[in-house]
Amino acid sequence: MTNSSATAQTTLDDVAVLMPAYNGQADVDSTLASFDESALVHVLIVDDGSTPPIVAPTLPNLKIEVLRMAQNGGIERALQTGIDALAQRGFRYAARIDAGDRAVPRRLAKQRAFMEAHPNVAGLGMWTQVVTRAGEPLFMLTPPAEPNAIRRQRFFRSCLAHPSMMLRIDAVRTVGNYRAAYRSAEDLDLFVRLMERYDCANLPELGLFYELNEGGISATKRRRQIGSTLRLQLRYFNVANPYDWLGVAKNLLHLMLPYRTLQRVKRALLMPRASR
Structure with missing residues (x-):
């Protein structure tokens, strides 16, 4: 084994x-199978009271x-429990992803390298390709990369795609x-609090395929x-x-627009011109 490959095994x-x-065992399996890294990937699945219970797939x-979890308590409680469990196990970084999404190869290595080089960055996202359940591309989310731009626009657009984030x-x-103080917006609540003391940033490259699921939190x-x-x-x-x-x-407008109408508007605005 060369020195470079030995280093890769510990990164x-x-x-x-x-x-x-x-629930959603098949989505869990397909998401975890998408990780492609040169080093061993550690995973913590927080099973939020699934019936039947989630089983860890066997993957290389x-x-x-x-x-x-003893019973279903919601994503906020599951994530809180997961962060505490990872801290107890000695991990420094938590890389978020949701069942149904897919990671781009070497996403974890790229994010970790950036965060090691930028110790004041507490959360790092990546650009995200939104796809259908069948994997067909819909539109790209390309938020700003710089912390100051993210702070300015944090309430105007989705500057940090939660399933693409690596967190310190x-x-x-x-x-x-x-926390559960802002139900179904637990990610934005966390990011705002992080940006009061630290920076949040984005790597301006594709890191995640996000599945637009009409059974997900954003819809239901x-x-x-x-x-x-x-x-x-x-x-x-x-x-x-x-x-x-x-x-x-913008949020008041979202209250008035039906979900399907809003998605059609997003697709019309964000879909590449060549595909229209």
Whole structure:
């Protein structure tokens, strides 16, 4: 074994994929099978009371643990439990992904290298290709990369794609971990609190294929999610930031538009011109 390959085998020892799951065994299996790294990938599945229980698939180069919750308590509680469990196990970084999504090869290595080089970055996302359940591309999410731009636009657009994020575990716990105060907007709540003390950034390259699932939180709990987002916007509202004003107006519009109509508008605005 060469020195370079020996180094590669240790680069992800302090990283763990954090996946909450409620039923959907097939989606869990396909998502974990998408990871392609040169080093061993550690995975913690938080089974949020699935029936039947989630079973860890046997996959090459993955070491998978399933942490079972006694009953279904929601994604906020599952993520909070997962972060605490990873801290107890000595991991420094949690790489988020959701069942049904797919990772781009070497996503974890790229994110970890960036975060090692930028110690004040507590959360790092990547560009995201939104796809149908069948894997057909719909549109790309290409948010800003720089922390200051993300801070300015945090309430106007989805600057940080939650399933693409790598999180610094100690920073997440320092600001209070995931919490259920803003149900269905637990990711934005966490990111806002992180950005009060640290930076959040994006790698401006594709890192995730995000499955647009009409059975997911954004569809089935949409009004609750919008309500939680509005409460966050009002709590952290900056009158000098025009993006905060635009963000409130945008969310009020979302309340009025049906979910399917909103998705059609997004596709029309974000779909590449060549494919129209």
